[in-house]
Amino acid sequence: DAMVIQNPRYQVTQFGKPVTLSCSQTLNHNVMYWYQQKSSQAPKLLFHYYDKDFNNEADTPDNFQSRRPNTSFCFLDIRSPGLGDAAMYLCATSRVGTGGYTFGSGTRLTVV
Amino acid sequence: GDSVTQMEGPVTLSEEAFLTINCTYTATGYPSLFWYVQYPGEGLQLLLKATKADDKGSNKGFEATYRKETTSFHLEKGSVQVSDSAVYFCALSDRPRGNRDDKIIFGKGTRLHILP
Numbered sequence: 001d002a003m004v005i006q007n008p009r010y011q012v013t014q015f016g017k018p019v020t021l022s023c024s025q026t027l028n029h030n031v032m033y034w035y036q037q038k039s040s041q042a043p044k045l046l047f048h049y050y051d052k053d054f055n056n057e058a059d060t061p062d063n064f065q066s067r068r069p070n071t072s073f074c075f076l077d078i079r080s081p082g083l084g085d086a087a088m089y090l091c092a093t094s095r096v097g098t099g100g101y102t103f104g105s106g107t108r109l110t111v112v
Numbered sequence: 113g114d115s116v117t118q119m120e121g122p123v124t125l126s127e128e129a130f131l132t133i134n135c136t137y138t139a140t141g142y143p144s145l146f147w148y149v150q151y152p153g154e155g156l157q158l159l160l161k162a163t164k165a166d167d168k169g170s171n172k173g174f175e176a177t178y179r180k181e182t183t184s185f186h187l188e189k190g191s192v193q194v195s196d197s198a199v200y201f202c203a204l205s206d207r208p209r210g211n212r213d214d215k216i217i218f219g220k221g222t223r224l225h226i227l228p
Contacts, residue, residue: 006155031214040223041221042201042219042220042221043201045215045216088155090155090156092156094214096214100161101158101216102158103148103155103157103158104155105155106154106155
């Protein structure tokens with residue numbers, strides 16, 4: 001089945017140690033998104049790629065970066081994780097014009 | 113800017129009760145509207161959607177009707193089950209088709225507890 005896959009499901013990292021979360025899709029969607037969801041809150045958009053064009057939300061901290069080497073893969077890099085970055089990170093994809101979004105199962109990040 | 117407001121939870125009901133979760137929106141254009149469900153420890157799953165006024169989205173016994181006149185998209189189910197316990201997010205996408213700023217905006221979520 002076509003889907004959005006996030007690895008790993010659970011990630012523990014040390015305070016200040018760079019960490020990378022990955023997302024892959026088999027849907028051939030041209031848009032990929034990264035959302036941060038803290039406990040009991042709505043998902044918050046960090047950035048998205050329209051094909052290779054990177055679109056950063058205005059309030060996304062510089063500590064968060066992203067890479068999209070090809071259509072299928074997108075990475076979220078947290079350069080120096082702080083305790084406040086502990087959250088669920090959700091990847092989503094869409095094909096512009098269809099009104100449909102597909103979410104991965106998320107990666108829960110713990111910072112120790 | 114665009115926004116979604118939904119009723120605060122938690123909402124606690126007995127099994128087989130009728131469910132309504134209110135959702136209203138503010139948008140500059142003609143948004144598509146969605147309900148997503150999130151089970152504990154999981155990502156978001158699309159529950160239903162509607163893309164234009166008076167459309168009714170439905171899935172798994174849940175329904176919501178796109179009401180442009182009241183800018184609402186309330187979620188309803190006639191008889192809830194324990195397995196419906198989850199967090200429900202109302203959301204909108206307000207970008208013209210083909211616009212590269214196509215993105216989705218979520219409400220704060222409503223936690224639903226169903227008691228056996």
